[in-house]
Every structure is written in structure tokens, then in C-alpha cells.
Amino acid sequence: MMQAFFTRAGLFRALMLLLCAGATAAFADALDGVLEVHSAYVNIDNGVFLLHARVEYPINPQIRDALRDGVTLTFELDTRVERERRLWLNATIVDLTLRRELMYHAVSDRYVVRDVKTGQQENFPTLDEAITYLGRIDGWPILVEPQLNGGSYLISVRAGVRRGKLPASLRALFFWTDDFRRVSEWYSWSLPV
Amino acid sequence: MVSTGLNRPQSGRKAWVIPALVILWGAVGVGALLLLAKSVQNSSAFDRLQPWILLLNLIGVVALTVLLARKLWQLVRDYRDHVPGSRLTARTVSIFGALVVAPLVIVYLFSLDFLNRGIDSWFKVEVKQGLSDALVLSGAALNLRMKEYSSRTEELAHSLAATGPGDIQEKIDGERRATGAMEIVLFGEHERILAASVEDPLETLPSRPPSDLVRQIREHRMYVSLEPQSDGQYYIRTAAPLSDPTTKAEARYVVAIYQVPPQISALSEAVQRSYSQYGELAALREALKSGFRLTLTLVLLLAMLAAIYGAIFFAQRLVRPVQNLIAGTRAVGKGDFGTRLPLPSRDEMGFLVHSFNDMTKRLRRAHEEATRSQQAVERERERLAIILARLSTGVLAVDRMLTVRMANQAAGSILGTELSVATGRSLPEVAAGNDRLGQFVAAIAVRFAAGRDEWREQLELDAAAGRRTLMCACTPMPGEGADMAYVIVFDDITTLLAAQRDAAWGEVARRLAHEIKNPLTPIQLSAERMRRKFLGSMSPSDAEILDRSTRTIVNQVEAMQQMVNAFSEYARAPEMKITRFSLNQLVTEVADLYRSQDPRAGIRLDLDESIDGIEADRGRIRQILNNLVTNALESLEGLNSPTLEIASRLESGGDASYAVVTVCDNGPGFQRELLGRVFDPYVTSKPKGTGLGLAIVKKIVEEHGGRIDADNRPEGGARVRVVLPVKDSTRSATGGARERRDALRRERA
Numbered sequence: 001m002m003q004a005f006f007t008r009a010g011l012f013r014a015l016m017l018l019l020c021a022g023a024t025a026a027f028a029d030a031l032d033g034v035l036e037v038h039s040a041y042v043n044i045d046n047g048v049f050l051l052h053a054r055v056e057y058p059i060n061p062q063i064r065d066a067l068r069d070g071v072t073l074t075f076e077l078d079t080r081v082e083r084e085r086r087l088w089l090n091a092t093i094v095d096l097t098l099r100r101e102l103m104y105h106a107v108s109d110r111y112v113v114r115d116v117k118t119g120q121q122e123n124f125p126t127l128d129e130a131i132t133y134l135g136r137i138d139g140w141p142i143l144v145e146p147q148l149n150g151g152s153y154l155i156s157v158r159a160g161v162r163r164g165k166l167p168a169s170l171r172a173l174f175f176w177t178d179d180f181r182r183v184s185e186w187y188s189w190s191l192p193v
Numbered sequence: 194m195v196s197t198g199l200n201r202p203q204s205g206r207k208a209w210v211i212p213a214l215v216i217l218w219g220a221v222g223v224g225a226l227l228l229l230a231k232s233v234q235n236s237s238a239f240d241r242l243q244p245w246i247l248l249l250n251l252i253g254v255v256a257l258t259v260l261l262a263r264k265l266w267q268l269v270r271d272y273r274d275h276v277p278g279s280r281l282t283a284r285t286v287s288i289f290g291a292l293v294v295a296p297l298v299i300v301y302l303f304s305l306d307f308l309n310r311g312i313d314s315w316f317k318v319e320v321k322q323g324l325s326d327a328l329v330l331s332g333a334a335l336n337l338r339m340k341e342y343s344s345r346t347e348e349l350a351h352s353l354a355a356t357g358p359g360d361i362q363e364k365i366d367g368e369r370r371a372t373g374a375m376e377i378v379l380f381g382e383h384e385r386i387l388a389a390s391v392e393d394p395l396e397t398l399p400s401r402p403p404s405d406l407v408r409q410i411r412e413h414r415m416y417v418s419l420e421p422q423s424d425g426q427y428y429i430r431t432a433a434p435l436s437d438p439t440t441k442a443e444a445r446y447v448v449a450i451y452q453v454p455p456q457i458s459a460l461s462e463a464v465q466r467s468y469s470q471y472g473e474l475a476a477l478r479e480a481l482k483s484g485f486r487l488t489l490t491l492v493l494l495l496a497m498l499a500a501i502y503g504a505i506f507f508a509q510r511l512v513r514p515v516q517n518l519i520a521g522t523r524a525v526g527k528g529d530f531g532t533r534l535p536l537p538s539r540d541e542m543g544f545l546v547h548s549f550n551d552m553t554k555r556l557r558r559a560h561e562e563a564t565r566s567q568q569a570v571e572r573e574r575e576r577l578a579i580i581l582a583r584l585s586t587g588v589l590a591v592d593r594m595l596t597v598r599m600a601n602q603a604a605g606s607i608l609g610t611e612l613s614v615a616t617g618r619s620l621p622e623v624a625a626g627n628d629r630l631g632q633f634v635a636a637i638a639v640r641f642a643a644g645r646d647e648w649r650e651q652l653e654l655d656a657a658a659g660r661r662t663l664m665c666a667c668t669p670m671p672g673e674g675a676d677m678a679y680v681i682v683f684d685d686i687t688t689l690l691a692a693q694r695d696a697a698w699g700e701v702a703r704r705l706a707h708e709i710k711n712p713l714t715p716i717q718l719s720a721e722r723m724r725r726k727f728l729g730s731m732s733p734s735d736a737e738i739l740d741r742s743t744r745t746i747v748n749q750v751e752a753m754q755q756m757v758n759a760f761s762e763y764a765r766a767p768e769m770k771i772t773r774f775s776l777n778q779l780v781t782e783v784a785d786l787y788r789s790q791d792p793r794a795g796i797r798l799d800l801d802e803s804i805d806g807i808e809a810d811r812g813r814i815r816q817i818l819n820n821l822v823t824n825a826l827e828s829l830e831g832l833n834s835p836t837l838e839i840a841s842r843l844e845s846g847g848d849a850s851y852a853v854v855t856v857c858d859n860g861p862g863f864q865r866e867l868l869g870r871v872f873d874p875y876v877t878s879k880p881k882g883t884g885l886g887l888a889i890v891k892k893i894v895e896e897h898g899g900r901i902d903a904d905n906r907p908e909g910g911a912r913v914r915v916v917l918p919v920k921d922s923t924r925s926a927t928g929g930a931r932e933r934r935d936a937l938r939r940e941r942a
Contacts, residue, residue: 070472106328106418107335107465108427121423125405164473 012073033058037187040157042142049143049191051079055135055169055184064127066163067104067111074116075100075134076160079142079185084152093153102130129151153191159184218260220255257498261797265504278516282508289504294497301493308485316475324468331461335419335427335453342451343417343431345372350433350447353379365447372573375428376400379435387445391799402448406432410446424919425462427453514542521549530557558580570796587663589681591668594643595620595634598678607663607685608633629654629661637681640667646679651686660869662687695892698874702760710757713750720746759885769810769896771921776807776814776852780839783818789824794826799840807852808921813893820886821856821913828860828911835859843919851899851920862905871903 042055057075067073077098082090099116105123111130114121126131160183224278268286271279323381327596356364363380364540369377369390370434376391378399384407389399402410409416409432416432435445453461514537524532532553534546578601581588587604589612591597596619600612608630615623623639624630631652640648649666653654665683672678724743728736738759777800784796807814829835835858842853863871872891887903894901898928899917906912 067475069476070469071476072469072473103469105421105465106468107331107461108421110418110420112421114423120424121421123398123403123418123420125403125418129404 001145016060034058034060035159035182035184037157037159037184040187040189042155042191044145045139048141051076051137051142051157052141053140053157053187054138055137057131057135057159057161059131061126067102067127068105068106070104071164072101072103073164076162076183077103077137077140078156078158078160079140080156080158080186081143082154082156083128083145084154089116093147096142098137100134100139102134104161131165148191154188155191156186157187158189201828203722215260218253218256221249224249241874257502261498261502261505263847264502264509268505276516278512281515282505282512285508285511286504289508292625293500293504297493297496297500301489301596301665304489305486308489309482312478312485316471318479321475322473324464327464328468331464334457335429335461338428338453339431339453341774342372342374342429342449343415343433345419346431346447346449347415347433350435352489353447355446356437360883361390369449371453372449375450375452377447379445379447381445398404400450402432406430406448410434411444414830416448421465422464425458426455427458427461429453461557478804485838512548513537518546518549521553524759525553525556527700528560530560531668585684587681587683587685589683590678591620591681592676592678595638595641597623601711604683604803607661607683633663636665637667641679652683655869659685662690687869694873698888701875702874706757706761709753710761711755713757717747717750717754720750739874753768769813771808773806773808774812776804776810776854777817777841779803779811780818780841780854783815783822784839787822791826793835794829795834795836796822797836797838799842801842804843804852804919807917807919809897809917810893813897814917817890817893817915818854819917820890824913825856825858825860825911829858832860844916852917852919854915854917855912856915857906857910859910862909862911863903865905868904872901887913 005016006102034056035058036056038054038056040051042051044050055077063073079094079096079098080092081094082092084090101114101116103112103114104110105112108123111124112121113130113133114164122130122133124133160181162181164180218642259826267630268279268283268288270276272283304628345368349365353361353364355742365377365379365388368374369392376389376397376399378389379387381387384402386399391397391399395674403418406416406418412862413434416430418430420430422428430450430454432446435447437830457785462612466553515536517537521532521534530553533550536543536546581601582603585603586602588599588601589597589604590599594797597612597615599616604614605612608627610627610630612623620632620634624634633652636652645667646669647667649664652663652665654661654663663682664686667679667681670678670680680805713836720743724739728739728743731739780800781798784798787794789797818839822839825837826835838855838857840855840857842855844851845855867876867878872887873884873889876888877884877886891901893916894917897917901916902914904912904914
């Protein structure tokens with residue numbers, strides 16, 4: 001084995017491993033931890049399907065330090081509604097993302113959660129409260145009844161965290177890596193129509 | 194056609210592989226750039242397109258790697274196989290590669306250093322310290338405000354605690370107007386609003402106190418917080434408890450929200466924004482450096498791969514005309530004068546290729562001319578060979594060492610061996626075991642040894658098969674030294690001489706018969722008349738003498754008449770009566786006749802039943818058989834166990850069939866010196882023979898268009914072989930001896 005490692009091919013493999021390890025180690029960050037959709041359901045209110053979900057986002061000292069250093073975290077909740085088809089791929093009816101940013105406001109010493117789409121923001125004195133707030137999604141309208149026309153539907157929810165807001169000019173630099181983003185497994189269930 | 198190995202346009206599958214890969218690589222590169230440009234517009238597009246960008250880049254790299262590996266492998270293989278031009282290509286690639294790679298590496302190293310230094314300079318300690326100081330400064334400015342508002346709120350709380358319920362609302366409104374607060378709300382237990390004053394009660398409602406505020410108030414502590422808003426404004430929320438916690442009255446607290454002056458808010462927000470941006474960038478510091486390094490390395494690798502591929506590609510394009518010239522030269526060297534090289538361009542190389550094509554064109558014309566001349570010579574040679582093959586005259590070409598250069602078929606037939614396959618062999622070697630050819634070679638050698646290059650003579654070849662007479666003529670052919678050759682032309686004139694002899698003998702016999710027969714009758718009549726007239730009148734002794742003399746005269750005259758008749762018979766050429774009869778039956782009849790006459794003679798028959806019959810003069814054929822059997826029986830006289838065998842066979846020769854009758858005996862055979870002349874008149878070894886028996890036989894055979902041979906059997910005894918055509922038409926076609934004799938007479942006349 002050692003002999004094989006010191007052959008020309010083995011040396012090449014070792015170099016490639018070192019290169020990859022160096023590249024990934026440089027971006028190892030605070031996104032490690034539990035990232036999971038604990039539960040999710042929808043209810044209908046006047047023909048509107050409202051999503052309720054409970055998500056556990058990672059929280060650790062590294063995240064706190066990163067936030068205090070000025071890094072913005074983006075919390076995403078991807079929602080997809082598909083109509084099931086037997087002989088073909090499912091048809092996507094809805095594909096939405098709830099995107100909220102969490103940042104530490106150094107001047108006010110508060111954690112600010114801002115909805116990217118609406119611009120609304122909430123202030124929290126502690127990170128735990130902000131994370132707890134982010135993990136509770138209640139009454140997010142995702143679908144209206146006229147969009148459904150029979151058949152069976154599958155709804156899937158996935159949570160994600162993104163570290164930092166990369167400037168557009170630098171985004172191309174990191175096209176080859178996804179170490180700045182983590183996503184959970186899809187949480188899926190059939191839509192009760 | 195000689196394989197030239199020219200670099201002609203590739204056909205079939207290989208023709209589109211390289212262009213397809215190049216197009217694929219270009220399309221992938223453009224696609225990746227487009228996707229990249231689109232992805233930087235927003236993050237969601239980037240997330241969606243990232244796998245495709247990665248895939249396209251991977252495909253591009255793989256395509257380029259495949260192209261380069263293919264080119265390098267081809268180059269290495271050609272180099273190892275010593276393909277013409279490969280070393281020049283390798284050298285050109287090395288130079289091009291070095292010229293391209295060296296600047297690339299220098300730029301790469303310089304860029305790496307520049308990037309590292311540049312990125313590090315973004316995060317200087319002074320910048321970070323400045324931001325922190327600004328943050329502290331804005332915090333201090335805001336803290337002053339917060340303390341001020343907190344004190345006011347505390348004073349308000351004390352004032353409200355002492356105010357009765359009916360004056361509270363008025364007190365709050367007055368305080369709000371006096372301090373410029375956005376809202377002042379008095380809460381009771383469970384966040385119940387007891388009184389509130391807001392700027393625009395129709396538009397806004399009192400905000401709910403945050404949980405940390407409630408928590409602190411319950412602990413009977415003052416609360417103040419700075420709350421940034423989405424529009425960039427800053428609010429200061431203060432709260433103070435109204436009642437003493439030790440009392441049992443309802444716990445109340447007042448919450449006031451003040452707006453920070455816009456100037457201070459804007460400045461603070463700017464500081465916060467700068468701090469966040471700096472923090473974002475600082476967090477990406479190492480990632481940026483690694484990303485730049487990796488991206489630069491990838492770009493360098495791609496550029497180097499593309500540069501090396503381009504170097505190989507253009508080197509091969511440059512060398513290709515040279516390779517074509519080498520291959521074309523080799524092809525011309527192997528005799529392919531139809532080689533045409535593709536014109537690469539209109540430069541000096543194109544001029545060289547054009548000159549090469551012009552040269553091959555001229556060479557091809559010259560070659561075609563030479564080929565035509567050679568073909569003409571070959572045709573002439575073939576014609577000559579046909580003529581020589583059809584000649585009945587033997588033609589033999591030898592050099593001075595008697596090595597056969599050429600011999601036609603007739604030469605082999607005359608000399609009794611196959612000479613057409615003896616080309617290149619020594620003539621004495623070929624003549625081993627062949628008496629006739631041996632004598633012929635010896636005669637030639639003697640003349641060459643005597644220095645005679647040109648001669649014309651008649652050669653007598655005396656072999657076991659019979660004497661043959663050849664008329665030879667030798668002439669030297671053009672050439673010198675070892676190339677000196679001689680052509681010997683010879684003709685077998687044995688038959689011609691025999692025919693001449695036959696004609697001469699016929700003439701002699703006819704004249705003898707004519708001249709001798711006329712006086713014989715008067716002599717005989719005179720002798721008989723003398724005997725009748727004087728025999729009675731003479732004394733007995735005289736009468737006896739007369740009687741004996743006249744009887745002798747008469748007997749001798751009769752003997753002479755018989756001889757003359759025999760001559761007449763030889764010279765006479767009566768009309769033949771051709772009928773179809775059974776040859777085997779005739780042979781049987783003749784054999785039975787002689788068996789009855791001489792039972793001692795052991796006559797055996799070996800007849801071929803396939804001979805149905807032949808068309809011939811039956812009486813003459815019987816005479817042939819009689820003469821041959823008589824001749825054989827006479828030679829067998831005195832032997833203890835005489836044996837005579839008569840055999841018949843059917844043979845085919847050309848288009849005709851021949852009946853072959855062979856008469857063999859176990860007698861002493863023909864004398865060797867007479868063997869070539871046994872069919873000549875008056876040639877005999879028997880004391881009582883007239884010498885006309887076999888001559889007449891030969892004459893009859895030839896009149897039937899046949900031929901006759903005589904030789905001695907290896908086991909002893911004579912053998913005569915008569916060949917007769919089965920059909921009379923064959924005889925008419927070939928012509929008989931009589932016709933030849935008549936022709937000779939006409940010629941002589």
C-alpha cells in the first residue's frame with residue numbers, strides 16, 4: 001500500500017487530495033450543526049394555503065462570532081408543491097423561497113432579522129431569540145385553491161443557511177464551491193386536497 | 194500503387210472528430226461565461242446555475258484535455274516510430290511551449306503575489322480600528338441620547354406614580370408633546386394598556402413591548418434600547434416602573450419611544466453599514482485569497498493546456514508540407530510517379546511543393562514513355578517467340594560457354610529433349626543421357642573450339658533411335674565478351690533426304706525395268722528356240738550341254754524378270770483401293786497364315802479391340818504385314834525359341850486417330866550401322882534378301898499418310914512400328930510420300 005502510494009499515480013492523488021483539502025479548509029465556517037425541518041403543515045384559510053413550519057437552525061459560538069464580526073446570515077425556506085404524475089416527472093406548481101437575513105447591529109447591540117422581500121425587520125436582544133423567531137414560520141401563504149385542479153399533490157419544505165452576502169464581482173470566484181451554503185433534507189408530505 | 198503516407202484530408206469518422214471537439218469546447222466555454230454572467234445578477238440564479246456552470250467548465254476542461262492528450266500521444270508515437278517530421282514538430286512544440294509557458298508562469302506568480310498583498314491591504318489594522326472607533330463614537334453619541342431619554346422616562350414614571358387616574362392621560366399627552374416622543378404608553382399587568390399617547394392616533398397604534406423590556410420591568414429595572422428600523426431610522430425605547438414593588442398595588446410601567454435625530458441616525462447607519470461590509474469582507478479574506486489562487490491556477494492550467502495544444506496544432510500544420518515532401522520523395526523513390534502533393538499555401542513552401550509536383554509530373558511522363566517503349570519491345574518479343582514457336586526449324590541461342598540463352602520448341606523436338614526449359618543451363622549438362630543432343634553439342638563445341646563463329650554445315654547424328662541428318666547454320670549475335678552469343682538454326686532434313694533417295698531409287702527402278710525387261714523376252718525366246726531346234730539333232734553329250742545351258746539362260750532370265758518385276762513394283766504407283774476393314778482381323782488372318790506355314794514360329798497377338806476399322810487399301814496393308822512377318826521370320830531362323838509378337842493400338846494425335854501396329858521379334862535385331870537406312874532399297878543384312886522388302890513397306894505406309902520407325906528393343910530383337918491413320922481424310926490432309934516424291938520430281942525437272 002505504501003509502495004503504491006509512493007508511485008507516480010499515488011503522488012498525483014496525494015497532491016489532488018491536498019489541493020482539495022486546502023480549498024475546503026479555507027472555507028470551513030460556522031454553518032456546522034443541526035439543520036432540520038422538524039415539522040411542517042398547511043391549513044386553508046379562505047382558499048389560501050398557509051404554511052406552518054418548525055425549523056431547527058444551527059446555533060453555536062462560531063455563528064455568534066461571525067455575526068458580531070459583521071457577517072450576515074441568510075435563512076431560507078424553500079417550498080415546492082408538485083402535482084404527482086404516474087408516467088412522467090412531477091409537475092411543479094409552486095416553487096417559493098422565504099428568505100430572511102440575520103445580522104448583528106453593532107451600534108444598537110441587537111440582532112436584526114429582515115425579510116428580504118418585504119423589507120420588514122425585527123430586533124432581538126439575543127441571538128437565541130432571533131434564531132427561535134427564524135425557526136417558527138406561521139401562516140406563510142404559499143398557494144391558493146384555484147391553482148389545484150384535482151389529482152394528488154406533494155409539498156416539500158427545505159431549510160437553508162447561507163453565510164455572507166457576496167458582492168456580485170466576487171461571486172464568480174466561488175462558482176466551484178458550495179461551502180457558503182447548507183441545506184437540509186426535503187421534508188415532504190401529501191397535500192390534503 | 195505505392196502507399197505514399199501523405200497527409201491528405203482525413204476521411205470518414207476521423208474527419209469530424211477534431212472539429213467537433215473544438216466546436217464543443219468553444220460552445221462550452223461561451224455557455225459557461227454566459228451562465229456566469231447571468232448568475233452574478235442574483236443569488237438564486239447563481240444557486241440554480243451553479244451545477245451547470247460546474248458541468249460546463251468540467252466538460253470544457255475534459256474536452257481540452259482529451260484534445261491535448263490525443264495530440265501528445267500522437268506526437269510521442271510518431272517520435273518513437275521515427276515518423277518523418279516528428280522530431281521537427283517536437284522541437285517546434287518545445288520552443289513554442291517554452292515561449293508561452295514561461296511568461297504565463299511569471300504572470301501567474303506575479304498575480305498571486307499582487308493579489309495576496311492587495312487583499313491583505315484591504316484589511317489593514319488601521320481600517321478596522323477606525324471602524325471600531327467610529328462605532329464606539331456613534332454608540333457614545335447615542336448612549337447620551339438614551340440616557341437622557343431614560344432619565345426623562347424615569348421622571349415621568351415618578352410623576353405618573355403620583356398622579357391620579359383621571360389626570361394620567363393628560364399628563365402623558367403633555368409629556369409627549371413636551372419631549373417630542375413618538376409615543377408614550379402606560380402599561381398595566383399583562384401588558385394591558387392603561388393610557389397611551391401617540392403622534393397620529395388614527396394611523397398608528399401603540400406598539401407591543403418587547404419581551405426583554407417586560408422581563409426587566411418585572412425585575413423593577415429601568416429599560417432602554419436602541420432599535421434600528423428598516424428605513425434607516427433609529428428609535429430609542431425606554432421604560433420605567435411606576436409603583437414600588439413592595440406595595441400590593443397593580444404593577445404599572447411607562448414605555449416611551451423617541452426618534453433619534455435623522456442626522457445622527459444617518460451617521461450611525463453609515464457606520465453600521467461600513468462595519469458590516471468590512472466584516473463580510475474580512476470573513477471572506479482567506480476564502481478570497483484561496484479563491485483567487487485557485488481560480489488563477491485553473492486559468493493558468495487552461496491557458497497552458499490551450500497554449501500547448503495550439504503549439505502542437507500549429508507545429509503540425511507547419512511541418513505537414515515537409516512531411517508530405519518526405520513521403521512524396523519516398524513514393525517517387527519506390528516508383529510511384531503519380532504522387533501529387535496538396536499545395537499548402539502560396540509561400541516558399543508552396544513554391545517548393547509546386548516544384549515537386551512539376552518534377553513528378555515530368556517523371557511520370559518519362560516513365561510512361563519508357564513503359565510504352567518497353568511494352569512495344571515486349572510485344573515484338575512475344576511475336577518473335579510465337580514465330581519461333583511455330584517454326585519447324587530449330588533455333589538455339591547459346592553463348593561461347595554453351596549456356597542456353599534461348600531455344601524454341603522445334604529445337605527440342607529435333608534434338609529429342611525439352612530445351613525450352615533449359616534456358617540458363619549448360620548445354621552439355623542438358624545433353625547428359627541424350628545421344629543425339631550429345632553428338633549435336635559435341636559438334637558445336639568442336640567448331641567453337643576451332644574459333645569458327647559462323648558456319649553452315651550438315652550434321653549426321655547417329656543415335657539408338659536412328660540416324661538423323663541436320664542442316665545447321667551458326668551465326669554470332671551482336672555483343673562482346675561474356676555477352677557474346679550465337680544463334681544456331683538447324684533443320685531435320687532426314688525425311689527430305691529419304692524422300693530424295695526414294696525418288697531417285699524409283700527413277701532408277703523405272704529405267705532399269707524399262708531397259709532390262711525389253712531384251713529379256715527375246716533372250717528367253719531365243720534360248721528356247723535354240724533348245725527346240727538343236728536339242729534333237731545333237732549328240733547326247735552336246736544335247737545335255739545345250740539343255741543345261743538353255744535351261745540356265747531361261748532360269749536366269751526368269752530370275753531377272755522377277756527382279757525387274759520387283760523394281761517395277763517398287764517404282765509403280767497403282768491407284769489405291771481405299772475400303773474400310775478390320776485391321777485386327779487382317780492381322781489375325783496374316784498370323785494364322787504364317788502359323789500354318791511354319792508351326793514352329795511362336796506368333797503372339799496383342800490386339801486393341803477399340804480399333805473398329807481403318808480406311809486403307811486392304812491388299813497393300815496385307816502386303817505390309819506379309820513383308821514385316823516374313824522379314825521377322827527370316828531373322829528368327831536358327832533360333833531355338835523364336836518369338837514374334839504383333840500388337841495393335843489405337844492412338845490419338847491432334848485431331849486424328851491412328852492405328853499403330855508393332856512387330857517385334859527376339860532375333861538379332863538390326864545392325865547398328867544399318868539402322869538409319871533399313872528402309873532404303875537394297876539395304877539388307879540377309880544373304881538372300883533383295884533389300885526391297887522394308888523399302889516397299891515404307892513406301893506403302895507413306896502412301897497411306899502414315900509413318901514407320903525401326904529400332905532395336907532394349908531386351909533384344911528388332912522392332913518395327915507402323916502408324917496408319919484410321920481415316921482416309923487424314924491421309925489426304927497430310928499428303929503421302931507419293932505426293933512428296935512427285936513434288937521432288939517436278940522440282941528436279
